Amino acid sequence: MSLLHEAIQEKKLDVRMLEKNLVRNVVTDKEAKTAIAALPDDSENAAYISLDEVSEQK
Numbered sequence: 001m002s003l004l005h006e007a008i009q010e011k012k013l014d015v016r017m018l019e020k021n022l023v024r025n026v027v028t029d030k031e032a033k034t035a036i037a038a039l040p041d042d043s044e045n046a047a048y049i050s051l052d053e054v055s056e057q058k
Contacts, residue, residue: 012021013035021027 011017012027013032018027018032022029022032
């Protein structure tokens with residue numbers, strides 16, 4: 001397989017390409033939902049801030 005083909009396959013479920021690929025029928029809705037469900041929950045690493053904190057920093 002060519003390097004370009006491998007790169008395209010790797011990115012077909014990328015969030016930046018997913019909507020276009022769904023419209024073009026490159027990815028099925030079921031395939032997209034399965035891939036999204038398989039993503040790990042990384043919410044424990046999130047940093048929560050308030051809008052007041054952001055405006056105070058300016």
